[in-house]
Amino acid sequence: MEFHTPGRPDDLPPFETLWARASALSVLEAAGAENGHEYVGPFVHHDDSGGNEWRLTRLEGGRGVLVGADHECDDHSSVEGFDPYAGPDWLPWDLLAELEDDREQGFAYWWDGARWDRIDYPDIIGNDGLNLLLKHLATRESALSRVMQHLDVPSGSDAWDEGAPRLDRVLQLAEERTGTEEQWRAVLDDAVVFIAKAQADSEYRFREPDECEAAPALEVAERCGLIAGTSPEELPAGKGRPDDWSWTPRPRW
Template identity: 35%
Template sequence: MGKLHRPGRPDDLPDARLLWARWAAVAVATYDRDEEREPQQHRSGYWIDDDGLHWDDCGCTWWVLKWFGDGRAVLVGEDESSKVKWYEPAIDLLAGAPEWLPRRYLQELIDDYMVGCIYWFDEGAWHRAPYPDDLADDGLDCGISALTTRAGAVGEIAEQLEFDNTDTGMPELCEQLIDDAEHGALTETGL
């Protein structure tokens, strides 16, 4: 897994298209059709829906990555390691944010103490609000680091599907899936 700074920095994240490809590959590879059919209050794991890509451990970690057209994306979420929502005085997570961000949605999450950090991708780079120098962690590392590297994404598929090194051909299959996703060659028949 990639080791990110604590607190995270925008340059810790790969290009949003690459992050999306890896995340989508993990979501597709670990999709559980039976879980989707179960009536439940809260879903766990990785998934894709109209609101974007999701990761939720049904505990203290949740993340969403969503596109907003024209090469713009938002990454929002929380890991229990984040110190942001408890920092005094409160950190304005939308400081310096562009107008296209879904401010009402994000502010509601912030007001409900649901957000550890918000990053936005615009003009080919990730950005976030400025943090105080003494902020220890925003949760980005613990929450999203597995998807920031190719090896991390491969490992995440193997971990989610409970593969180990004795599962013949599985490490190579996971590696090929991420490779196909990163190169835009992932197809339904390739699964």
């Protein structure tokens, strides 16, 4: 799946698919396979440790919002009146204000329950960073590859052939959302065995093998609503853009 530059709403998978993949990577992160995705509720936060990040948030009513920034994509900072939040009233304004207080965000996409949308960009914006930050979630295979690479497992190796099916089962369960708690526990127990072995064999070793556990991963799966019979955490929808809420682009450096 190819992304456009700048990103377009139809580059993104449907919200539930994107949520499942991002959440699954957060589940694996909690299990010990650090990959830059963390569920901090009620959103998944991706941080590549290089000044680039995004947050995927669920909102009531089957809606959601994706907000992020890549430090190399700041064309908008020179556009007078540029406002990425000129969208629907139901955007989570308190969250957006909090994020803007922390750092300027470079893009905002919102899901209305049926499709993604964003503001129309002026021609000066050559790239908003979507292709740099979300491409690994375009397919299940690319999401799996991201985790395996962070575990320092070479593609085509015996270790890859051993571990890929185990971790892919986590991604599969996340997308299906029909797995019971017992099924999830069994799959995570199996995944943790491989994750611990990969950490032990890695020259980087982000986690010690005995720090890899299924219990915290199972908790994340439940909070994200991936286990059958559970409901994901979500933010209430906004009730209109506050009169005193403004956004002014500014240089990042």
